[in-house]
Amino acid sequence: MNSLRTQLAEYIDQGVIPPYQYSYPPRSTYRPLDGDAFDIQEVWDRDLLHHRTPALNLYLHVPFCKYKCGFCNLYTIISTDQDVYDAYTDALCTQIRDHADIIRARRLRTIYIGGGTPALLSTRHFEQIFDTITEVYPNWRSTTEEVALEATPDSIVADPEGFGRLLRMGLTRANIGIQSLVPKEIREAGRGQAGEHVIREAVRIVQELGLPDLSTDLIMGFAGQTPETWRHSVDELAELGPTTISTYFLTVRPDAWFSKTGAYQYMWQPELYERYDYARKVFTDHGYVQEGSVRYKKPGRGGYVQKVLTFQGVPLLGLGVGARSYTSVLDYMTGSVKPSAAEVADYIRRAKNHELRPTTGFELSDEELVRKRLVLDTFDLSLGELEHHGLDKIRGDVEAVLDAAEHNGLVHRFGDRVQLTPKGFKYRDVLSWMFYSDNVKGLDREYYEGLHAANQRARKNMGAAPVRITGIDLLDSA
Numbered sequence: 001m002n003s004l005r006t007q008l009a010e011y012i013d014q015g016v017i018p019p020y021q022y023s024y025p026p027r028s029t030y031r032p033l034d035g036d037a038f039d040i041q042e043v044w045d046r047d048l049l050h051h052r053t054p055a056l057n058l059y060l061h062v063p064f065c066k067y068k069c070g071f072c073n074l075y076t077i078i079s080t081d082q083d084v085y086d087a088y089t090d091a092l093c094t095q096i097r098d099h100a101d102i103i104r105a106r107r108l109r110t111i112y113i114g115g116g117t118p119a120l121l122s123t124r125h126f127e128q129i130f131d132t133i134t135e136v137y138p139n140w141r142s143t144t145e146e147v148a149l150e151a152t153p154d155s156i157v158a159d160p161e162g163f164g165r166l167l168r169m170g171l172t173r174a175n176i177g178i179q180s181l182v183p184k185e186i187r188e189a190g191r192g193q194a195g196e197h198v199i200r201e202a203v204r205i206v207q208e209l210g211l212p213d214l215s216t217d218l219i220m221g222f223a224g225q226t227p228e229t230w231r232h233s234v235d236e237l238a239e240l241g242p243t244t245i246s247t248y249f250l251t252v253r254p255d256a257w258f259s260k261t262g263a264y265q266y267m268w269q270p271e272l273y274e275r276y277d278y279a280r281k282v283f284t285d286h287g288y289v290q291e292g293s294v295r296y297k298k299p300g301r302g303g304y305v306q307k308v309l310t311f312q313g314v315p316l317l318g319l320g321v322g323a324r325s326y327t328s329v330l331d332y333m334t335g336s337v338k339p340s341a342a343e344v345a346d347y348i349r350r351a352k353n354h355e356l357r358p359t360t361g362f363e364l365s366d367e368e369l370v371r372k373r374l375v376l377d378t379f380d381l382s383l384g385e386l387e388h389h390g391l392d393k394i395r396g397d398v399e400a401v402l403d404a405a406e407h408n409g410l411v412h413r414f415g416d417r418v419q420l421t422p423k424g425f426k427y428r429d430v431l432s433w434m435f436y437s438d439n440v441k442g443l444d445r446e447y448y449e450g451l452h453a454a455n456q457r458a459r460k461n462m463g464a465a466p467v468r469i470t471g472i473d474l475l476d477s478a
Contacts, residue, residue, distance in 0.1 A: 004404035004434075011430045012408060015270020016472050019251045020294060021432040022307070023331075024375040025368065027324065028470075029443035030333060030360040038358045043330050044102045047315055050328040050369075050389070056106035057306045060092060060129065061320030062118040063339060079341070080120065088320075088344065089125045091351035093132040095319045098354055100136045102317060108137050109314060110306040112148045114175075119151035123165050130169050141170055146213075146305035148173040153202035160205045173213035173244075173304075176202060181233040185222045203240050213302050214242040220275045221250030230275045238286045243302030245288065246295045247279045268468060276426060292379060293420075293428035311376040313385075321347035325358075328369055328389075332361030366390030367437065374398065374435040378405075378428065383416040401434045433471050445470045 019026075048054055064079045079085075096103075111133065133140050147170045156163050156176070163174075178199050180186050186195060206214050218233050237245060249272055280290065288296035292311075297303040310316050316326040321344050324333050334347070334356045350356050364372070369389045373381060383391060383398075391398065402418060405411040410424035410431055420428060436444075448469045452458055458466075 004400050005407045008404040008408050008410075008430070008434065011472060012427055015268065015273055016430055017249045017251075017268030017270070017272060018429045018433045018471050020248060021375055021429050023324070023326065024372045024432075024436075025331060025362045025440045026444060027333075028447035029362050029440050030331070031362070031443070033332065033358050033361050038330060038332070038361075040099075040356075040358065041101065043327055043332075043358070044105070044315075044317075046329045047327040048105065051313075051315075054106040055109050055309070055314045056103060057110045057112070057309055057314055057316040058103065058108060058133075059306070059316055059318040059323055060096075060111070060113045060118075061318060061323035062088070062092075062113060062115040062121060063320070063322055063344060064088075064115065064120050065117045079344075082122075084344070085121055085125060087348050089121065089128055091348040092320050093128055094351045094354070095356060096129075096132045096136055098351075098356070099317060099319065103137055106315075108140050108143050109309055110146045110148070111140065111144055112146070112306045114148075114150045116150070117152050117155060118149055119155035119159075119163070123162050126166060126169060144170075146173055147171050148175065148213075148215075148304075148306065150175045150177070152177055153199045156202040156205055157198055160209070163205065164209050167209055167211060171211070173215055174206060174211055175215045175217075176206070176242075178216045178237070179219045180222065180225075180229075181218075181236045182225075182229045185225055185229060185233075188222045188224060200240070203242065207241075213244055215244035215246070215302070215304065216240075216242045217246040217248060218279070219248050219250050220272045220279075221269055227275065227278075231278060234279045234282050238282050241286075243298045244291075244295065244304065245283060245297075246304075247276065248294055249276075273426065280426075290422075290425055293425050311379070313373055313377070328364060330358065330361050330363050332358035334359055367394055368440070370394060370398075371435050371437055371440075375432045378411065378418055378424070378431060379420050381418050383418065398435070401431070404434075405431050430472065436471070441471060 064085065113129070137143075149166065149171055151163070151174050153176055156174075176199075181196050181199065183196055186199075203214065203216075216237060218230075218237060220230060234247075249268070280296075283296040284290070287298065288302075289299055291297045291303050291308070295304060295307075306316070310326060313328070315328065316324075318325040318333070322333060322339055324331060334350075347356070362368075366389055370386045370391050371394075373386055373389075402411060402413070405424065406413055408423075409421055410427055412419045412421060424431065452462070452466055452469060
């Protein structure tokens with residue numbers, strides 16, 4: 001135990017910044033599945049056995065963007081083709097109907113339309129999607145606690161009336177990517193179409209329309225960002241007063257454009273934790289409370305319900321090409337981890353013909369299911385919830401990590417209950433990585449090292465064997 005205490009202290013002293021832990025196992029660990037090994041209905045039937053009160057998060061993926069941000073490695077393609085949007089919406093609605101039995105077997109808690117930039121779709125597309133959800137689950141407006149959409153500032157400014165129609169359809173939260181309120185940093189992110197004035201106008205429009213929850217974000221670590229420019233963005237956003245704010249450490253992956261520019265390394269910057277401290281103080285001084293390691297909300301108004309529920313073990317059904325589904329049996333995608341226009345076209349064809357099956361994923365053992373909750377939900381977790389999933393099989397490993405966390409001031413222990421301290425919120429991703437299994441760590445590293453090996457420009461800029469490409473690497477291993 002003492003060695004883990006020392007190891008965790010070294011991680012904190014050196015300012016290790018692992019990737020934000022929003023899923024476990026991460027997408028990088030997914031591998032091709034035997035086409036006949038997993039039937040979607042059977043997977044979800046088995047998942048029901050793990051839940052006393054069955055509930056569901058519904059995620060609908062729209063992969064289209066007008067431009068690609070330099071840090072983005074999500075499943076997106078560049079397209080503004082309305083004919084493709086029409087065909088994709090038809091395919092998505094077909095897939096929703098094909099999953100009707102799975103949806104109806106659970107209480108629908110949240111709906112999230114993500115991407116990509118779903119706001120690129122027109123009103124008729126959203127009417128078609130919500131009409132299909134109503135067909136499958138008529139009372140969704142009564143049961144859902146959150147109906148959310150991702151949008152860009154320029155998409156809202158370009159069509160404020162269309163955004164208003166979404167509110168009347170039931171939208172309760174919009175995630176608007178801001179990243180910075182400094183013009184140079186906005187251009188660095190690859191979002192020159194959404195300058196500072198566009199961001200301000202989008203926030204004004206959304207607030208005047210009466211959206212219950214406006215969610216925005218800032219990113220620490222752009223090339224050229226200074227402590228002064230970071231403080232400017234934080235101060236300005238706090239004054240704009242969105243109900244939810246997220247602050248992310250920039251993570252550069254081999255499949256993001258930033259890895260090719262020479263301006264970035266995969267490694268972290270320990271001084272970014274000082275920017276975290278500044279943001280936390282400003283936002284809490286403005287009346288926000290910390291909901292997660294990256295997120296602040298106005299009490300009773302803001303927040304990210306789907307993410308909180310997913311962290312607590314509520315399964316998520318992801319529909320659309322590149323969407324991930326999280327169950328207690330299998331985490332999976334219908335598609336590869338590398339987006340392409342050809343794969344989107346193949347998704348449309350297969351959905352129309354009712355031929356979609358899990359193609360890539362990760363089968364969860366009892367051990368990995370326990371680790372999933374520990375990685376995601378140490379904000380407030382009762383270990384007793386994990387006993388029927390097989391906690392005893394790895395209890396020694398778990399207690400050793402928790403002992404190190406408590407010794408270093410990251411958690412409170414109240415019997416079986418674990419809660420992060422303020423310091424624990426700050427270093428939550430470090431602690432989460434310590435709960436990873438060796439198998440998941442190995443698959444993650446294998447995937448990103450493979451991407452780096454295939455990225456000639458990244459190899460030129462970062463070397464043939466880069467450090468800190470994944471998880472945690474200490475300085476002495478660099």
